[in-house]
Amino acid sequence: MERLERLLAARDKTIAVLIQRQLDSRAQGTTALNTLEQNISLERVVARKTQELAKERADLENALGQLKLTQTRLLQAQKMESIGQLAAGIAHEINTPTQFVSDNVTFLRSSLAPLFKVLDAARDLAEAVRPGGQCPERLAVFDAAADDADLAFLREQLPMALEQSAEGLTRIATIVNAMKKFSHPSGEVMKPEDLEGIIRTAVIVSQNEWKNVADLQLRFEPDLPPVSCLGDEIGQLVLNLIVNAAQAISERMGKGDLSPGRITIAAARLDRVVELRFEDNGAGIPEKIQGRIFDPFFTTKGVGKGTGQGLAIAYSTVVERHKGQIFFESNGQGTCFFIRLPL
Numbered sequence: 001m002e003r004l005e006r007l008l009a010a011r012d013k014t015i016a017v018l019i020q021r022q023l024d025s026r027a028q029g030t031t032a033l034n035t036l037e038q039n040i041s042l043e044r045v046v047a048r049k050t051q052e053l054a055k056e057r058a059d060l061e062n063a064l065g066q067l068k069l070t071q072t073r074l075l076q077a078q079k080m081e082s083i084g085q086l087a088a089g090i091a092h093e094i095n096t097p098t099q100f101v102s103d104n105v106t107f108l109r110s111s112l113a114p115l116f117k118v119l120d121a122a123r124d125l126a127e128a129v130r131p132g133g134q135c136p137e138r139l140a141v142f143d144a145a146a147d148d149a150d151l152a153f154l155r156e157q158l159p160m161a162l163e164q165s166a167e168g169l170t171r172i173a174t175i176v177n178a179m180k181k182f183s184h185p186s187g188e189v190m191k192p193e194d195l196e197g198i199i200r201t202a203v204i205v206s207q208n209e210w211k212n213v214a215d216l217q218l219r220f221e222p223d224l225p226p227v228s229c230l231g232d233e234i235g236q237l238v239l240n241l242i243v244n245a246a247q248a249i250s251e252r253m254g255k256g257d258l259s260p261g262r263i264t265i266a267a268a269r270l271d272r273v274v275e276l277r278f279e280d281n282g283a284g285i286p287e288k289i290q291g292r293i294f295d296p297f298f299t300t301k302g303v304g305k306g307t308g309q310g311l312a313i314a315y316s317t318v319v320e321r322h323k324g325q326i327f328f329e330s331n332g333q334g335t336c337f338f339i340r341l342p343l
């Protein structure tokens, strides 16, 4: 890459020198009429050379751009791999205790009914002996304990508390599972994948990005065929588009338009492709930057929020790696990205 950058600089210098020469020759040309013809032909040569060099320069710049993007992709892949390994490790560590806490909660839930049955029987017993005046001290202890425990309250609240705990644990398990799936590298080989599963996983993993600004809806056509693809690259792409949508909605809200955010992800089969749509009611993409959003490092977001790599990588993932199409429609009401992957 450095070599390319040096080459580019060298070309720039040569072009500058040639142009200078052209200008010089023009200046001299006016002084001597008899050298006019020579000057004209020289000028033509120089002009042609300059053109050739400019083209070479454009080619170099193109190659450099490609190389930079490849490097970004590689770095990203490496980063994802190490983050993926970490995430898989953490997921495993969280999974084990979650599993036994879940088992215990299930056990507690199933123990409540028999426990209350015993308590009811004890209370009936107490009421049965009370009129006879037997064991007055024991009765007093029982009454005090029953009062302290506020049995009616426990009877109502305990099952609810345990049910909520079970629900929370199911949520943890879902997230951890998604993390595990997401961090599992699928390798460089295309294989038939279930896009719905990939999208659902990305939606769970990115929850934190969208749940405070938008309602997210999924619309999958039933019986979507599996699509031959690189699973983790498509997962990454889906994640990027969801994050972009959520950020566009935040941006719109930041400007004072607080109507509820909505992200809709749809998947449907169209003849020989599967089309994914990512629709948001965010700020929209202003017309004057619409031609640049797929450029590497183009971003309208502040440091720490955007790096401008998401859509550039999305483009190369879809178009170059999967021979598909990516395009969008956008206006002041929001944006819709379309991805078409060949079947």
Ligand SMILES: Nc1ncnc2c1ncn2[C@@H]1O[C@H](COP(=O)(O)OP(=O)(O)O)[C@@H](O)[C@H]1O
Binding pocket: 240, 244, 245, 248, 280, 282, 283, 284, 285, 293, 298, 299, 300, 301, 305, 306, 307, 308, 309, 310, 311, 312, 335
């Ligand atoms: N859904 C969207 N709504 C509005 N603007 C978007 C959307 N997606 C992308 N953009 C615009 O395209 C730019 C490039 O996006 P991207 O390549 O993902 O980089 P980043 O998100 O890091 O800025 C964003 O900075 C933003 O201006």
Ligand SMILES: [Mg+2]
Binding pocket: 240, 243, 244, 306, 308, 310, 311
């Ligand atoms: Mg982005």
